Amino acid sequence: MEQRRIMVVEDHAETRELLRYNLENAGFEVRSAGDGLEGLAVMGRWRPDLIVLDVMLPGMDGFEICRRLKQMPGLSGVPVILLTARTDEVDRVVGLELGAEDYVVKPFSTRELVLRIRLVLRRTGQGPAEDEDVFRREGLVVNFAAHEMEVDGDKRVLTATEQKLLKTIVQGRGKVLTRDRLLDTVWNMDFEGTSRTVDTHMRRLRAKLGPYADWLETVRGVGYRFRA
Numbered sequence: 001m002e003q004r005r006i007m008v009v010e011d012h013a014e015t016r017e018l019l020r021y022n023l024e025n026a027g028f029e030v031r032s033a034g035d036g037l038e039g040l041a042v043m044g045r046w047r048p049d050l051i052v053l054d055v056m057l058p059g060m061d062g063f064e065i066c067r068r069l070k071q072m073p074g075l076s077g078v079p080v081i082l083l084t085a086r087t088d089e090v091d092r093v094v095g096l097e098l099g100a101e102d103y104v105v106k107p108f109s110t111r112e113l114v115l116r117i118r119l120v121l122r123r124t125g126q127g128p129a130e131d132e133d134v135f136r137r138e139g140l141v142v143n144f145a146a147h148e149m150e151v152d153g154d155k156r157v158l159t160a161t162e163q164k165l166l167k168t169i170v171q172g173r174g175k176v177l178t179r180d181r182l183l184d185t186v187w188n189m190d191f192e193g194t195s196r197t198v199d200t201h202m203r204r205l206r207a208k209l210g211p212y213a214d215w216l217e218t219v220r221g222v223g224y225r226f227r228a
Helices: 013-025 034-045 062-069 091-099 112-123 160-171 179-187 197-215
Strands: 006-009 030-031 050-054 079-082 102-105 134-139 140-143 148-151 153-156 215-217 223-226
Touching: 006 013, 006 034, 006 223, 013 030, 030 134, 034 062, 050 062, 050 112, 062 079, 062 091, 079 112, 091 102, 091 153, 091 197, 102 112, 112 140, 112 160, 140 160, 140 197, 148 197, 160 179, 160 197, 160 223, 179 197, 179 223, 197 215
Parallel strands: 006 030, 006 050, 050 079, 079 102
Antiparallel strands: 134 140, 140 148, 148 153, 215 223
């Protein structure tokens, strides 16, 4: 089985080496960098399967790196796990808004981080059912396998979580899906998310859907439904 590639961007040398050592022992292929510019350069040459990204970096912080990644061809769909010493909910929300898949607060155990990495890889690596690889309706075309969407001919890239969330809603079109069910299906039951996590990703999906945003209907007090 091919090794999964993990990119670590962390400015603290001891933490960076600890992460590299433990991730390699867990069976991953690892590259690391001590700042954002170096990290982006390495990622541009060596496409990782997942990025572990410290928020508090010198020069360019993790939020800005995450923002740039989501605009880079070939890297925009790569899942990101943010590391931070800050526990403010607003930081967590900002990270999710920028497309991060998960958020780990320091100090953390390396065993927990390895588990979270495996969960994110499993969650984002599952392909859609064969008959749902491509969804078409009017000017909307969603290629779930490629994490791409076209809105009236304008191509837009979906993050791994966005594509799984949209796929889940599209497959259940016409049915109301509760926030708890979406958390369990899309983020896995072990993910410590809240209903706000779902709402944040729904806002991002609607923004990308443009004129078709109202097909994602909010059922007040319950959840969401994709208009049949």
